[in-house]
Amino acid sequence: MAYNSVHNLTNVYNFYMTTYAPKSSTPYDTHKKSELRSVYNSIVKMNKESPLFILDTSKESQRFAVGMKENARELRNTIASLGGLDEEELLNKKVAYSSNENIATASYIGSSKPEDNTPSYEVEVKSLASTQVNMGHFLPDEENVALPPDTYSFDVSIDDLSYEFQFSIKATDTNRDVQDRLSRLINNAHIGMTAHVITDDNGNSSLRMESDATGLKDGKYNQFHISDNRTSKASGAVDYLGLDYVASPPTNASFLIDGEEITTTSNHYTIDNTYNLQLKGVSSEEGETASIGLKTDVESLTENINTLVRGYNSFLQAVSEYSENQPKSNRLFNEMSSVARLYAKGLTQAGLNLNLDGTLEVDNDVLRQKAMGDDAKEAFSSMKGFTNSILRKSNQVSLNPMNYVNNVIVAYKNPGKNFASPYITSAYSGMMFNSYC
Secondary structure, eight states: OHHHHHHHHHHHHHHHHHHTSOSOOOGGGOOOHHHHHHHHHHHHHHHHTOOEEEOOOOHHHHHHHHHHHHHHHHHHHHHHTTTOSSTTTTTOOOOEEESOTTTEEEEEOSOSSOOTTOOOEEEEEEEOOBOOEEEOOOEETTSBOSSOSEEEEEEEEETTEEEEEEEEEOTTOBHHHHHHHHHHHHHHHOSSEEEEEEEOTTSEEEEEEEESSOSOOTTOOOSEEEEOTTOSSBOOHHHHHTTTOEEEOOBOEEEEETTEEEEESSSEEEETTTEEEEEOSOOSSTTOOEEEEEOOHHHHHHHHHHHHHHHHHHHHHHHHTTTTTOTTHHHHHHHHHHHHHHTHHHHHHTTEEEOTTSOEEEOHHHHHHHHHSTTHHHHTHHHHHHHHHHHHHHHHHHHOGGGGSOOEEEEOOOTTSSOOOTTGGGHHHHHHHTTTO
């Protein structure tokens, strides 16, 4: 019973992450106890006078409610990444630069108030970390499998774990049928590798398998290993399909930072808790480097505002996609876009133009001019007011996305004489379990 519960919960989580949630995870997704307590108190207060209603539990409403919560979370995290959630720090985040983004890019992860002598670095890349690629035999697509009908299996060892895959071969199966079947089997398992079938010009196909991770840890020789020597079902499929052939072994990244050689298993590297380095390519010649440092205050502000506008526009676009199936999504769209209209005059003066569809467009020339002016603080006061307003709105949507679902109100509570019902806003979480419990 316990195993089934854990298995169902895993299915729910995987379904949620692949169907609804934006593909991101940031430091702002972690919270202190005091922050969680504040969220709970906000939910209690919000629902104390909330009317009773019948939930619309259609799949469209489920997708809308969860999707809006996650997009609101994404917008909040975007704002938080621009200097924090404190009003004084908003839009003040320092931004890193790279003089050669073909070699490496960087993001600043240091203190919100860096010292004036924050160092810069020279990065030279010798080799990138790579994945392991296994390439199966190229076999004629339409020919029947040259293996007797049976149930076959093979083992995949990856990350010190072993997984057994079982599949059946029928007399009518072609080579391509089996390759497609194994590709789906591997991809649906989510064990840290992917597979797909590739073809050549002669009508032959092969199963290509690649690890998700790069590089090799000490004492390791591969990212994954495939064998059917000790499998529980019939063997022979690995040899016939060529699944164990390593066409490209995994390699580590090798690069120099200010002349000091470093080797890592991935193409990400943190420099002195100040810069998050992403290796992009190999230096074309010895001595070719990318300079990593901090942009000026004006350049940092310009990039922060562009990031804010992209996050705001992305949220509006996500809401508008539900306009046909969810009538109340138009209300959410109008509420969010009205915030921009409220600050339109100040935003325009700072270089942000409001489009007819509610989105914003940045005029970087005006933005830089205002940022370098003597009245920069006054010019960007509307910008901070706008940012705080959409932050509050995103928090409201995140707390109660069901407020924008097309529900039917049954009764209003008697004001001042009712009990708090803090779990109403969590109705969408129950929706995710409907298909599994």
